[in-house]
Amino acid sequence: xxxxxxxxxxxxxxxxxxxxxxxxxxxxxxxxxxxxxxxxxxxxxxxxxxxxxxxxxxxxxxxxxxxxxxxxxxxxxxxxxxxxxxxxxxxxxxxxxxxxxxxxxxxxxxxxxxxxxxxxxxxxxxxxxxxxxxxxxxxxxxxxxxxxxxxxxxxxxxxxxxxxxxxxxxxxxxxxxxxxxxxxxxxxxxxxxxxxxxxxxxxxxxxxxxxxxxxxxxxxxxxxxxxxxxxxxxxxxxxxxxxxxxxxxxxxxxxxxxxxxxxxxxxxxxxxxxxxxxxxxxxxxxxxxxx
Numbered sequence: 001x002x003x004x005x006x007x008x009x010x011x012x013x014x015x016x017x018x019x020x021x022x023x024x025x026x027x028x029x030x031x032x033x034x035x036x037x038x039x040x041x042x043x044x045x046x047x048x049x050x051x052x053x054x055x056x057x058x059x060x061x062x063x064x065x066x067x068x069x070x071x072x073x074x075x076x077x078x079x080x081x082x083x084x085x086x087x088x089x090x091x092x093x094x095x096x097x098x099x100x101x102x103x104x105x106x107x108x109x110x111x112x113x114x115x116x117x118x119x120x121x122x123x124x125x126x127x128x129x130x131x132x133x134x135x136x137x138x139x140x141x142x143x144x145x146x147x148x149x150x151x152x153x154x155x156x157x158x159x160x161x162x163x164x165x166x167x168x169x170x171x172x173x174x175x176x177x178x179x180x181x182x183x184x185x186x187x188x189x190x191x192x193x194x195x196x197x198x199x200x201x202x203x204x205x206x207x208x209x210x211x212x213x214x215x216x217x218x219x220x221x222x223x224x225x226x227x228x229x230x231x232x233x234x235x236x237x238x239x240x241x242x243x244x245x246x247x248x249x250x251x252x253x254x255x256x257x258x259x260x261x262x263x264x265x266x267x268x269x270x271x272x273x274x275x276x277x278x279x280x281x282x283x284x285x286x287x288x289x290x291x
Contacts, residue, residue, distance in 0.1 A: 004105045006053035006066065014067075018058065025054035030125045030174045030183075052106055124183035125174035131187060133157070135194040139226050139251060146187065148172065155187065160202065160254035163191035197225070202251045202261025210234060210267040223265050225249045232265065240269040 007014050010024040028050040030036070037043035056062045131144050141159035145152055153172055166188050173183030191199070198205040210221045218236030222229055223246065232244050243266050250261030275283070 002105065004049075004052075004103060006057050009049050009053040010057065012057075016057075021054065021057050025050055025058070026122060026125055026177070029054075029122070029177045033175060033177065035175060049103075052103060056106070121180035122177040123181050124176040126183040127173040127185050129185060129187045130190055131155070132190040132192055133161070134192055135197060135199065136226060138162075138191050141252075141257070146185075148185065153185070157189070158254060159257040160252035161189055161191075162254065163189065163199075165189045165254075199251060202253055203264060204250045204261065205264045206266070207268045208232075208265045209270045210238070210240075212269055212271055214238075215240070215267075215269050221267060223249075223263070225263050232267070234267065238267065240267070242267050 007016070010016075010021060010028065012020055012024045016024070029047065032043040032047040032050065034044055034047060056066050127148065129146055129148065131146060133142060133144075137157075138161050139159060141161075142157050144155040144157065146155060147153075151172070153169060155167070155169075157167075166186050169185040169187065171182040172185035176182050196206050204225060206225075208221065208223050213219075214221055214234050215238045216236065218238070219234055220231040221234050223232050223244075225246075228249060230246060230249065232246070243264055246263040246265060248260045249263035253259040253261065
């Protein structure tokens with residue numbers, strides 16, 4: 001009879017704790033579950049092996065007995081093959097519901113299968129996904145369709161959603177085990193960089209053009225953020241790179257889209273390149289008068 005390395009079957013080290021053992025079993029159970037592999041005898045056998053390994057390693061008493069057996073397995077196997085000596089009796093109890101569920105190796109150690117743990121209802125594996133939005137989509141809100149296996153999930157994303165934000169879709173992950181609930185799906189949101197705007201929290205930052213004459217004489221400079229335009233009052237003598245705070249012109253607040261962050265506009269002087277000869281002469285005269 002072949003020795004079964006339950007640690008190897010689950011893919012864990014011998015010193016693995018209960019949580020690591022449970023996590024490893026759940027991963028294998030989801031992968032080889034008969035519902036996901038109909039008619040696949042190899043997957044069915046892997047599923048049974050994982051169940052058996054978990055049955056032993058998750059039970060402290062069975063695990064202790066299995067660990068103690070360890071390197072003494074050959075001696076134990078020889079004893080089984082030769083039978084008990086005079087005055088000793090060895091029995092093997094079986095139950096119809098356990099037939100085919102546990103290996104001979106298991107039953108030679110523990111006597112008969114304990115199907116309670118193998119039939120326990122367990123939550124399916126949690127799963128991860130990502131989706132990428134433009135900053136405009138994050139500003140206005142949008143929808144996405146996520147394909148996971150054979151199911152298509154529709155996401156409705158509120159305005160103001162942030163880069164790195166994680167959304168949880170309950171019971172949309174891996175299938176449950178033995179009738180247990182499905183796992184959850186966690187979707188990470190990524191926001192693509194924007195060519196103009198830099199986002200910091202709910203605030204937006206960007207450079208805006210300001211013509212030289214407005215900077216010198218003062219006046220109004222139009223500033224636009226996602227379709228909303230306001231005229232900024234520019235004081236006379238404004239230097240380039242002066243930053244103006246435009247309240248409420250930033251990103252919507254995710255928890256309350258009726259509120260917005262602010263927009264910080266850095267006004268950058270643009271020198272005109274299409275001046276007439278008359279305008280150039282006038283500027284030269286002004287420059288000469290200031291020398």
